[in-house]
Amino acid sequence: MSSSESNPKSNFHRSQTFSYKNGIALPVVPKVGIGGEPLHVNQLSVSDVDELANKRPTLTYGQAKQTPPADFIPGHVAFDKKVLKFDGYFKETVHESPQEYYRVRPIVLYYYLEDDSIAIHEPEVDNAGLPQGKLINRQRLPKNDQGDCWHWKDLNVAMDLVAYGKRYRLTCCDKFTCDFMESHGIIPNCPEMIPPDPYIESRKRNPAREHVTPSEFDKLKQFLTYDRKVLRFYAYWNDTDNLFGECRRYVIHYYLADGTLEIREVYEKNDGRDPFPLMVGRRRFPKSMKNSTVNFPSISMEVSDQEVKEWYGPRDLVVGQPVTLLGRDFFIYDCDEFTKNYFYQNIRGVELEPVDVIKKPAPPEKKWVPPYNGFGSVEDSLGNCLSFIPKPPKKDVIKMLENDKIILRYEAKMESRIPEDWNRRFILSFHVATDEISIFEPPLRNSGRIGGKVLSKIRIPKPGSNAESPEFYTARDLAICSVVEVLGCRFIITDADEYVYKYLEGNAAAFPSETLDTFRHKAQERKTKLVQESLTAQQEKLEQTTGSVLFCDPEPAAMETSVAMVPLECTQFLDSRPSESPSKRDIVPPQSQGNIQMLQNQGDICPPLFQGNIPTPQNQGDISVLQSQGGIYPPQSQGGICPPQSQGGICPPQSQGGICPPQSQGGICPPQSQGGIYPPQSQGGICPPL
Known part of the structure; x- marks a missing residue:
């Protein structure tokens, strides 16, 4: 008998009993055993066995229910913005220099728990001469050739991390990293110190160079010492003695790195000048020249070092003293704080006290308003003086709406030196809405005058008021026997119509008591006259009948x-x-x-x-x-x-x-x-x- 006939089974694998669905573990009860043989239906799973082992029956409240599991939180949400930080260093071999064999370069390692990525940075140092900054971008670093990557469980203090052929030594970590590792059962090792760089230590131990360098290298030393250090002086040039001259301000910069000077002009707003960046560019100014033949021709306008005996330096720029540059006398009146500190530390015996040379601006000239010329109203003439494009004067719209069509009419006579004008009677109308006055003369037959409108509606200013703050006649100023001056003519108010009396009595609070008394006295006179006329009429009637x-x-x-x-x-x-x-x-x-x-x-x-x-x-x-x-x-x-x-x-x-x-x-x-x-x-x- 062959082996296939004695053992007909060909499938010897075991059934899957554990799976994941949407990140949740789901146990599966096996139904088929090895070789595909069916299992008993009542077979218990591992979880069921555990549940039975932990089952504690209670008689009072029944079987206790198991606590539901906590909500599932994805890793990218739970570890968002959580980063582990490790400090370390790596050694770089130096082949070109005989004085040093390697350099020690510090690094900072960031481990992002969100996606298990790592980034390595090197702190930047000024004038280091080395490419620094970000050494490895954020990514998952491979751990070995089998495809494994570095995990936070693999990291600890005082260990080496190899990435892309470089060995990085982790020396310490921050408090958050230490607490996180301890919470997951990882105890950090003792921190280490970053070893010093041997070349830097040798430079500190060796004394300074004693040999004298040539003069050509003094400029380099001066440049390295005083680079980006500038003395700033404030000066002005007074050219008022010449025709159309003026006093203009300048800023003088002295560069300590190479001893050059530049002059900048201070431009003010709306001064009418083109804002050029520099008046005199950066250059060296000679203070004294060597003795040379005056008639000797020069092939260039520039002055060489052999011709100059002394150049301008910081000692020649003193606050409170003038300095001559290119034939102009600049008076230095102040400097900035850095310049004062430089003179205090390097140049003794020079006092830099600022000089107050800024003139206070003259008080603005008072604007005067020309006299009223008679054309239009006073507000219109004043608007021509206040703005180039005159605007219409503002009106009190509320007053115009409340007092619309309210006109107070008064009877007036003219005060004149001409006897023919004494018997003339006028009707003076005051428009309450706009405070305007119009005058009308009733035509009188065979009087020799046409009559009619004498003055259209216009606001009449009071005598003595100026054009800047004019005062106009109002209803408060119109009383019995009061005088109204209109364009050189004087009118005396003698009476008013019945509406004026009613208006004054209804608005007595808005009028002075003197004005109301004149109208009340006039009304009393009218009443007395009517009584006398009625008595006279009765007497006449009696005489006619007797x-x-x-x-x-x-x-x-x-x-x-x-x-x-x-x-x-x-x-x-x-x-x-x-x-x-x-x-x-x-x-x-x-x-x-x-x-x-x-x-x-x-x-x-x-x-x-x-x-x-x-x-x-x-x-x-x-x-x-x-x-x-x-x-x-x-x-x-x-x-x-x-x-x-x-x-x-x-x-x-x-x-x-x-x-x-x-x-x-x-x-x-x-x-x-x-x-x-x-x-x-x-x-x-x-x-x-x-």
């Missing part, structure tokens, strides 16, 4: 000594002088002179001599009017009744009740037309009869 009034012939002596009394409204026409204001016209009762009786009536028959510069007609319709001598002559008495003489076939009026009293119309009462008698036409303000 009987007639007889006009008798007075005696000659009485006519010479007596003066006929007329109402005040007619007095202004009889007198050549201008009349007073209407508020002062009182009612004068008639007086009895002899047998002459005149009606106490505001509308009596008083033919004026002048009214509106129009003379009273002497004769109209063959009706002769007697001339007045010092008064008014009544008609001649004939039988107690004084009818007019009949002339030209004109019949006298019929007698009614003895005497026909005239009716009052418009202040002048001509007789009614009776019996075909027609009164004269109206001339110069005389009202014609109805």
Whole structure:
């Protein structure tokens, strides 16, 4: 029998009992054994056996449940920004120098736990002459030829790490690295010291060179000692003695490395100069020359060392003293702090005290505003002075909206030296929204003046106000008997309309008490005058109803000594002088002179001599009017009744009740037309009869 027939099994591997899914270990119960033989179904797995071994039955609360495992955290999240740091060094063999065999170069090793990568850096040293910095970029370093990489479990203090043919010695680590390794059961070794570099130690032990080097190498020593060390001086050049000269500031730099000088000009804002970087470039300035033939020609403009006896040095640049460079005298008035420390340490006996040469700027000239020229408003003229492109003056929009269409009208008369202007009356309108004033003159018939608008709406400045801060008339300044000066003319306010009185009473808090008192006094005068006029009208009505009034012939002596009394409204026409204001016209009762009786009536028959510069007609319709001598002559008495003489076939009026009293119309009462008698036409303000 062959072996295949005795043992038919060909599959001898064992079934997989452990697997991972999404990073979680999952045990699998084997169902097939070696050779593919089926196993018992009730066979327990390793975990089930462990669970049964640890099972502790309890009678009170039942079987205790196992604590669920903790949440899985990926490695790149758990170890993010966690880096292990090791300090170390490596030795580099030197083949070219007979004085040193190797160099000791310190390094810093960073191990990133996130992805098990390693980076090696070398601290940079100035003027080392070696490529330093990052030696190995961040990557996973191979550990051996089998493909293994260095892991943090393989690292420890006082051990060697080989990477790319170089052996790095780890000497110490930081506290975080030490705590991390101890938490994972790795005890760090004792730290070591980085061995000193033998070449650097030999230079420290050997004394300095005693041989004298040639002069050519002194420049190198000076350059290495004073490289990037510059003395800075602040100076100015005063050229005000020449035409169009000025005082300009400069900065003088003295380079200690090679003894050169450069001059830079200090440019100010908006000085009108091109900002060149240098006035004089970096060069050496000779202080004194050797004796040489003056007429000897020079093949170059540069001065050689053989021709110069002494060059300018730091001792020649002293604060508070002038220095001549290229024919210009520069006065040094200050220096910086490094220059002061250099002089204090190397040059004794030189005091560097700064000199105050900066002139304080002159106070700005006060801007004056030219006088107002009369064109436009004061704000418009002031805007031309404040800006190149004038802007419209700002307006109080809230005041304009609140006081829109509120106009206060006042009656005014002109104060003038011309007698013809005394009787002129004006209406002064004040616009509360804009504080503007307009003046209107009511047209008067046969006055010789057109009337109409005298002044358009404009803000009127008060007398004595200047153009910079003008003060304008407001409603507070307009009171009874107050004077308003408008463009050289003076107007006196005599009265106001009823709306002004109501507006002042409604806004009494915004007006001074003096202004309100004038209007209250004027209102009281109006009330008194109305009462007097009503009493006079009642008396006239009573006299008309009681009987007639007889006009008798007075005696000659009485006519010479007596003066006929007329109402005040007619007095202004009889007198050549201008009349007073209407508020002062009182009612004068008639007086009895002899047998002459005149009606106490505001509308009596008083033919004026002048009214509106129009003379009273002497004769109209063959009706002769007697001339007045010092008064008014009544008609001649004939039988107690004084009818007019009949002339030209004109019949006298019929007698009614003895005497026909005239009716009052418009202040002048001509007789009614009776019996075909027609009164004269109206001339110069005389009202014609109805």
